[in-house]
Structure formats: C-alpha cells, structure tokens
Amino acid sequence: MQSARKFAKKHGWSYAFVLPSMVTFCIFVLFPVVWSLVISFQKYSLSRGGVWLDPVYQNYVDAFTTQGGVFVTAIRNTLIYSAVTVASNVLIGLILSSLIQPLGFRLQSFFRAAYYLPAVTSAVVIGMTWRYIYNGQWGLANYLLEKVGLEPLRWLSNPDIALGSITLSTVLTIPATAVVLFSAAMGSIPKEYYEAAELDGAGPIRRWWNITLPLIKSVTLYLAVLYTIASFEVFEKVFVMVPSGVANSTQTIVTQVYQNGFQQFNYGVAAAQGFVLFLMIAVVSVFQFRALRSDVEY
Amino acid sequence: MILRPNRALTWLFLALTTVIALFPMYWLFVMALTPIGTIPPSTPALFPDPFSLSNIVRLLTNAKDYLRWGANSIFVAGTVTLWHVLFDTLSGYAFAKKRFPLRSVFFWVILSTLMIPAQVTLVPLYIVTRQLGLIDNLFAVILPGTAAVFGIFLMRQYIQTLPSELEDAARIDGCNEFAVFWNVILPLCKPAIAALAIFSFVRNWNDFLWPLIILNKSINYTLTVGVAGLQGEFSTDYGIIFAGAALAALPMIAFFLAFQKYFLEGVRMGAVKG
Incomplete structure (x- = not known):
C-alpha cells in the first residue's frame, strides 16, 4: 500500500498528462485497426455482426476478383x-x-x-478547379492547346488519358x-x-x-x-x-x-x-x- | 545551394513556376466573379468582365445551407484544434521531460501507428458510429480527429529543447506538476502551439472522406462535403459551383496570409504533409 501510494505520488501526474491522448488514441486508432483486421476475415453485416469466413482469407481473394x-x-x-x-x-x-x-x-x-x-x-x-480547367468545351486546358495549334482533348472523359490528366x-x-x-x-x-x-x-x-x-x-x-x-x-x-x-x-x-x-x-x-x-x-x-x-x- | 547557370533563365523559370502555382486558384476566383449564364466563357479573362457578385448571390440563395456548412466546419476544426493544443502539449510535455514506467512503450506504440493509413480504420469507425446512432452528428466527425498523433511529436520535439531549470525553480516555489505545466511550460511553447493549432485547423477544415461517409443531411455537411456536392446538385450552373469552391478556399487563403510565418515554421518543424 505504502509503495503504491509512493508510486502514485511520483508518477501520478505523468500518467494524468498522457491519459487523454492515450485514451482517444486507443479508442479511435488502436481498437479500430485491430477490429478492422478481424472484419477483413469476416462477413460483416450491421444486423448480424461478423461471421468468420471459410476459407478465412476469402475477403482477400474477393478484394482482387x-x-x-x-x-x-x-x-x-x-x-x-x-x-x-x-x-x-x-x-x-x-x-x-x-x-x-x-x-x-x-x-x-x-x-x-x-x-x-x-x-x-x-x-x-x-x-474541382482542375475539373473545370479540363472541361472539354470551355476549359482553360483546351484553350491553351488551341493557342499552340493542337487538337482539343477530352481530358477527363477519355478513359485512355483521364488518369494522365x-x-x-x-x-x-x-x-x-x-x-x-x-x-x-x-x-x-x-x-x-x-x-x-x-x-x-x-x-x-x-x-x-x-x-x-x-x-x-x-x-x-x-x-x-x-x-x-x-x-x-x-x-x-x-x-x-x-x-x-x-x-x-x-x-x-x-x-x-x-x-x-x-x-x-x-x-x-x-x-x-x-x-x-x-x-x-x-x-x-x-x-x-x-x-x-x-x-x-x- | 548556389546553382546559377544563367540568371535570366533562372528568373524566367521562377516566374513561370509562380504563375503555375497560383494561376489555377486565380482562375477559380475570376470565374467565380464573372457572371456566368449557361456556358462559361471559353476565352479565359485575366479579370472578371464584367465584375459581378451574381454567382455568389445565386449560390447563397440556392444552396441554402452553404453558410451553415461553413459554421459546421469552423465548429469541427475549432473543437479538434482546441483538443490538440491542450492535450498534445500536455502529453508532449510528459514524453519530453518525465520519466515514468511504460513511457517508451507508450511512445513507440504511438510512433508505430504513424504509418497506419486512416482508411484502415474507416470500416470499424463507421460501424460503431452507426450503432451508437451518431450518423449525421458532428461529434462523430470530431472524435476520431482528436486521435491524430502528429501534435504529440511536434510538442515533444519542441519541449525537449526547453531548459529544465525553470520547472525546477517553480517546483521549489511549491507549484504542483500541473501548475508547473500551466505556468512555466505552456507560455514557453507559444511558437510550437501556434504551428500546431494552424495545422490542426487546416487539416480538419480540409478533411473530406470521413465526413463524406457519415454525414447524410445537407444541413450537417462540412464545407468540403457540401462544396463537392454542389457539382451534382447544380451540375450545369457552373457559376454556383465556382462561387462555392472559391468561397470555400477563401478562409484558408486569408488564414495563410495572416499567419504565413507560423505555417512555414510549422512545415519545418516536420509537422505535416501538405
């Protein structure tokens, strides 16, 4: 008892200082990460909760397929x-x-x-700004292309170049x-x-x-x-x-x-x-x- | 340092990059202040011609919740920032100056999660939010934001550089540990706190994915979610969309111009990505 009191007196403030940060950290980072890992091996629904999958890694297969x-x-x-x-x-x-x-x-x-x-x-x-710069009809990008004598592009609606844009x-x-x-x-x-x-x-x-x-x-x-x-x-x-x-x-x-x-x-x-x-x-x-x-x- | 092959070329390059850096934002503001009917002018103007606030008026009358979104964003970012200023400083102080059992364990656990992407925690956080009935509640936006750890590192780094003599003097004068923190440490931390507050505010003001997921009713949107939604709601009224985006950018730009020094100092302290 004596030593516990001594411990609290010596370190109590330190723990009190880190407590709020550690609590929110555990609730909003540590716990969700662990639970997320669990869910990644389950079929989860809001009404019925999580059910383990068979095989357990099925979500990882589905993720890619x-x-x-x-x-x-x-x-x-x-x-x-x-x-x-x-x-x-x-x-x-x-x-x-x-x-x-x-x-x-x-x-x-x-x-x-x-x-x-x-x-x-x-x-x-x-x-949003770039979306309109890339607008096919009145965007700035096509205006510049036109100025240097190039054909206008469908910057964001052409699947071949959208990622590039x-x-x-x-x-x-x-x-x-x-x-x-x-x-x-x-x-x-x-x-x-x-x-x-x-x-x-x-x-x-x-x-x-x-x-x-x-x-x-x-x-x-x-x-x-x-x-x-x-x-x-x-x-x-x-x-x-x-x-x-x-x-x-x-x-x-x-x-x-x-x-x-x-x-x-x-x-x-x-x-x-x-x-x-x-x-x-x-x-x-x-x-x-x-x-x-x-x-x-x- | 000292790379100057050709002065004229250097200046040209610097001028060009400055234009590239600023022009998209500038163009956005010009468009926001140009009266736009159905199709915006395809010849870009350097100045709004004619200058008009009609887009903004239309925005505020048609997107009725716009100002409310702004207020929501201020509330969310402000609350999270207040939390970080207080508690990151407190725990940063403990990690920097105190020696207590499990200190390094705590610290390494926090440190190791710096590389965990926030996207990993979305699913469980969403499930809990649903089950607690907190969908569409701004506190559900705020709470996960309080768990960001970069502020703890920032404050720890900074407080480590402070001399310990002042604390010891305060203790001899009979201050308890919290009084030492409040009266001695906190006032000395002002530059770091300024950087922390600014970055925390900007970060949460700009936050998008989490509020997008849990806010459903227009009246509860934060500004980023609301502004992104303008694109769907007023898909052909570009004037409203430009005005909405420009007005949303304005507070942060003003904020930056006012506190420039602290911003750049904060980046140097290694606080954030941007």
Whole structure:
C-alpha cells in the first residue's frame, strides 16, 4: 500500500498528462485497426455482426476478383500516379529550392509563400478547379492547346488519358512542402564547405552536385516517403474530378475502399483492401527506416 | 545551394513556376466573379468582365445551407484544434521531460501507428458510429480527429529543447506538476502551439472522406462535403459551383496570409504533409 501510494505520488501526474491522448488514441486508432483486421476475415453485416469466413482469407481473394478485378487496375493506377508524382514533386522541389537559395531573404520568403499558398486549400477545391480547367468545351486546358495549334482533348472523359490528366494536375501543383524543407536543409549547410570547394576550383554545378546533394540526402528520402504515402492515399481529387470513374480507368485504392465499404456495404472486402494499402505503406516506411539508419550524418 | 547557370533563365523559370502555382486558384476566383449564364466563357479573362457578385448571390440563395456548412466546419476544426493544443502539449510535455514506467512503450506504440493509413480504420469507425446512432452528428466527425498523433511529436520535439531549470525553480516555489505545466511550460511553447493549432485547423477544415461517409443531411455537411456536392446538385450552373469552391478556399487563403510565418515554421518543424 505504502509503495503504491509512493508510486502514485511520483508518477501520478505523468500518467494524468498522457491519459487523454492515450485514451482517444486507443479508442479511435488502436481498437479500430485491430477490429478492422478481424472484419477483413469476416462477413460483416450491421444486423448480424461478423461471421468468420471459410476459407478465412476469402475477403482477400474477393478484394482482387470482385467486379472483374477492378482492384488490380486500381492498384496499378495508384502506382502509376505515385511513381510520376513522387518523382516530379521531389525533382521540382529540389530544383526550385536550389534556385531560390541564392536569393535574398525577402525574395526567398516571397517564393516560398507563393508556392505554399495553394497548398492550404483543400484537395476538394483544387480538384474541382482542375475539373473545370479540363472541361472539354470551355476549359482553360483546351484553350491553351488551341493557342499552340493542337487538337482539343477530352481530358477527363477519355478513359485512355483521364488518369494522365489527374496525374498532370498534381505534377503542376508546386510541391510546397518539398520547397520549404529543402530550403531549410540547404540553409543549414555550413558556408565553409562551399568556400573551401570554391578555393579548390569547383564551379557552381560541381559544388551543388558534390556538397549540396549528398548533405540533403535524408530530407530527400523523407520527402520521397511522404509523397509516396500521400499518393498511395489519393482520393479526394479523383472523387471530385471524375465522379463517374470513366470506365474504371481512374479507380485508385481508396476509391475502391470507399465504393466497396460505403456504397456496396461490403465491409469485409473494404477492410481487406484497406490492409493491402496498409501493407504497401508499411513496406515503404520500413524501407525509409532502414535507409535512414544507415545514413551518415555530417 | 548556389546553382546559377544563367540568371535570366533562372528568373524566367521562377516566374513561370509562380504563375503555375497560383494561376489555377486565380482562375477559380475570376470565374467565380464573372457572371456566368449557361456556358462559361471559353476565352479565359485575366479579370472578371464584367465584375459581378451574381454567382455568389445565386449560390447563397440556392444552396441554402452553404453558410451553415461553413459554421459546421469552423465548429469541427475549432473543437479538434482546441483538443490538440491542450492535450498534445500536455502529453508532449510528459514524453519530453518525465520519466515514468511504460513511457517508451507508450511512445513507440504511438510512433508505430504513424504509418497506419486512416482508411484502415474507416470500416470499424463507421460501424460503431452507426450503432451508437451518431450518423449525421458532428461529434462523430470530431472524435476520431482528436486521435491524430502528429501534435504529440511536434510538442515533444519542441519541449525537449526547453531548459529544465525553470520547472525546477517553480517546483521549489511549491507549484504542483500541473501548475508547473500551466505556468512555466505552456507560455514557453507559444511558437510550437501556434504551428500546431494552424495545422490542426487546416487539416480538419480540409478533411473530406470521413465526413463524406457519415454525414447524410445537407444541413450537417462540412464545407468540403457540401462544396463537392454542389457539382451534382447544380451540375450545369457552373457559376454556383465556382462561387462555392472559391468561397470555400477563401478562409484558408486569408488564414495563410495572416499567419504565413507560423505555417512555414510549422512545415519545418516536420509537422505535416501538405
């Protein structure tokens, strides 16, 4: 008793401080994740609850085979979108932050703010804007095509190019986080490194290649993972740009989870597809963790 | 740093990317302020010609719940933000400065869930919400939002850098642990709290999938859900849709311009993706 009181006196406040966060965390993250895993092996209905499937992994089979295997197409679409946008976001972020780095403080701040401004608006509004930019009759995109003498495109209604149009809209959205983080990382590299290299006769490109790039490696990796995860989860944009789906050509993993779970009410399959997404993100995260651990800091 | 092959080319590139960054939003606002009949003008104008608020008037008279959506969004994002400011700071402080049994276990459990996509929890959360009869209830939007853990990391990182001498002095003066937190830690955390509050607010203001799933009646929609719905409801009245989207973007843009410094500082603190 004595020691319990002593323990409470010593640590009681600490537990009280973390309690609210831990409670909501357990209720709204930990418990649903575990239950979701259970549901992914069950046939679940709101009236009758969950019944274990036989074979128990049936939802995972169904996840890939329902509606003629749309989910496979959805994964493929998501991976294409991801590969293009991650590469372009990191590259454009790197180029832009390298270009604004030599500028004065005020100009740097101006560009960072200009790039960041659109990022504070919701993906819904951005997606809607692009939907109308891509409008076949009066959209801005076709106006520009016409100006340079090209044929107008059916950007979002042609199944062959709809996914490409959505991807392009993300590529053309300046990767604000990358610019800010790259700028911060480049700003923290000691000036002496560059001065020493300059004395040794290294030109600006070589200094950038041999000093800047290696020293921002960990930020680059962090951003790559950040954008990979965000692109795996792409939903809002697709949902507002092509509500009809254009013959499944723009299905992504999360639009599938949404459809199966909350339009078809096939909870088990939606949960299983959610875990496929989880697995993909886990692989990327583990890769990041290993790469960062082996990283040599300066 | 220091990549300048050609100054003119650099400036051209920076100017071009600035235009690319800002033009879609700008175009949205021009369209929102241009009177639009059945088909919007196909030649884009740099300025609304003629300038008119008719789309906005039509929006507010036809989409009767629009202002209510805005109020719902403020309520949702504000409540979640308040929660995070208070309790993330509290637990961030405990994780940063206190030593107590299971501390690292708690922390690693929280840390490991950072990579769990929110989409995985949708099905169980929906089932529970249905069974508790909380469909169409704004508190069902708010509650899962309180479980985001990025704020705990942000505050822990920040509080770790604060010196412990002040806390010790307050303890010697007879403050209990909560008084130490309230009087010493909290005031020192202002920059981090500003970043946390801003990001939490923007994040929840922009949140879409979960409210889309559990809100059915128009009057309960948050702004993102309502605005996305305009596309279906007024499919051919583009003026209303443009006005709705532009008005929904406006508060966040104003918010950003007012608190720019904290936004960019917050990104640097590694708070969020965006």
